[in-house]
Amino acid sequence: MATAAFDTPKLKEYPVIPLIQVGATSHLKPFVASEAIQKNLGFPGELVEDWQAKAIAKMGDLLGKYRSLQVYMDACVHCGACADKCHYFLGTKDPKNMPVARQDLLRQVYRRYFTFAGKYFPWLVGAKDLTKEVLDDWYSYYYQCSECRRCSVFCPYGIDTAEVTMAAREIMDSIGMGQKYSNEIIGKVHRIGNNLGIPGPALQDTLEGLEEDTKDETGVDVRFPLDVKGAEVLLVTPSADFFSEPHVDSLIGYAKVFHAAGVSWTLSAKASEAGNFGMFIGNYEQLRKIALRIREAALELGVKRIVVGECGHAWRVAYSFWNTLVGIGAGGKDPFAIELQNQLDHRYKQPMHICEFTYDLIQRGALSFDKEKNDSRIITFHDSCNVARASRMGDFAGGQFVIPREIIKAVANNFHDMAPETIFESTFCCGGGGGLLTDDLLELRVKGALPRMEALKNVVDEHNVNFMATICAICKAQFTKVLPQYGFDMSMVGGVHQLVSKAIRLGDK
């Protein structure tokens, strides 16, 4: 089904906070998951009979399981400090895309059923019964949030709309109202091992093709190994790296780094995907189940280190959650965690980001580069939300900002950052994160990209920037689609390891 026509917003010289336009994007909702997709994940196939009672019970359950949700439902003072911080509000003008209003969609129901004020004085505190209308609002607007957490950086209490969004999606899944895109992908991970649904043999083929291409390009035998037992490193990367442009250029970059450093590595057919959409739907069990594949693969292959490729939310899950979910990281005391700990090499961070890996080698002088090979590029860096605000790199605060930039500067001569209020922890989302990278939400994706596009335009105009590097598969896919809408060339976007790939010297030439 084609999406209805819409206007791409005009890029302004200075960012302007729009006046609200009630209902501007109330028509935007992603396709609902089919019965088969839902059942695969153990969710009801369609909206259940007594959905209202079930949803309220689920909300109660989540309030008892997540301190974040409980505190955030109570603590908001409606100060509005977050209101103009969401890229979707800035791009769509719909007031329900203001983070506080987005939270209020759940909060109004929380108040009605779980608080004194809402039970007895609903009109006073804006409490509402859970009606079909409210549920429809949930489905629209909780799928217009990329869970990017920009708003929570600016909230005086750190109220994290992503947590609220996740809870809302979890509630909707539990009553049979799932989103097609995310839930279909999770099903593919379970069935086939990765988000794109690439079976092992196809993966093998692709990797062999990449070996040939790299040989043609460099004259060197750079390997792309799959399921090699006893390799030092297990690389887990977004499956987009195997097939999509420009993602694959970064995969070639990782392979060259491993090659140049003389570190043996492997991919795993079983855990060929780093992305974990369990996070997008806020479901702990799915999150854990998807993460378990990595632990199993690591144990089976007997690797010493686990390295994660260029994927934003995958890195959040790996860095922040893997230790909790499956004991990848230090300090676990249950039998599985201990078994894994004994196998992994704890002189290294577990898990490690590919940028940390490359940066370490650069620091130790183990890699050398012909920087001028990147001279045709004037580069800027887009901090991806999940890396910027929800995870870290290296062993110092802010490493996730410093390390990718230092890598870029080590492999290229021209670098300019975008405006300070649009990078680091204030970075603007690409507009496609959080399970929204689907064509049924194209209008939202284009409009949500507006603040990033404005910041980009400024460095294009001022410094002739012609390349925006990023370390997230979703950002890359989103930008290649959205850049042309704003009059930019889609090849302007690419990975950090794409730049590394171009400049790295492969010793044995």
Added chain:
Amino acid sequence: MSALSLLYAVLFYFATAVLVLGLARKIRQYARTPAPLKIALTPAPVTPAGVPWRLAREVVFFESLFRSSKWTWLFGWLFHAALLLVILRHVRYFQEPVWLVITLIQPFGTYAGFAMVVGLAGLWARRFLVDRVRYISTPSDHLMLALLIAIGLTGLGMRFVRHTDIVAVKAYMLGLMRFDIQPLPTDPVLLLHLGLVALLMIVFPISKLLHAPGLFFSPTRNMADNPREARHVAAWASALDK
């Protein structure tokens, strides 16, 4: 002892009980609810030792609000800082002898009363003038500001317009604390002021004023960013490992 003195005594005992028990219940609820995943938010401290420092900056300076909205920060911080001074100034009604600091604070506390009302007026103006903030405001958001402003204005009224018998007020308050009810002056401004304060105490634990304890329990703000170094597991989540 007049019926009025008794009525206000009952009101204050009731309000205090609601405030203390209500807050204790909420705090216990927050403390007991597990936080199953590490969701520290950048810029987060990399060790648990850094957490109190981060929270202190939020509590004392409203650091994040300063970054997000200068006007809200200005009025919000002004109001809260003034409120603190005003509350400290009122401590003199509950002590005999009065601590030296409280005595020294008195003149500042008086001006703080004005600052408090100005801050609140600024916050209220935003609710009418900024279309985004108008959209998200509920009647209770307005009423809360009205309540606080009324408390401030009645307080200032007694200080500058129609003095009340503060010696008697103090005797009444000290009596309340010893369960020995003294006569309360029948000054209407005073009665209004006290009644509104009691109302504020009662709504505290059932309203958005819960942002005060909430701040300390916000996982995005009180978690250290060290998930690779220390495993973090909640009980209900680790049950899945079994």
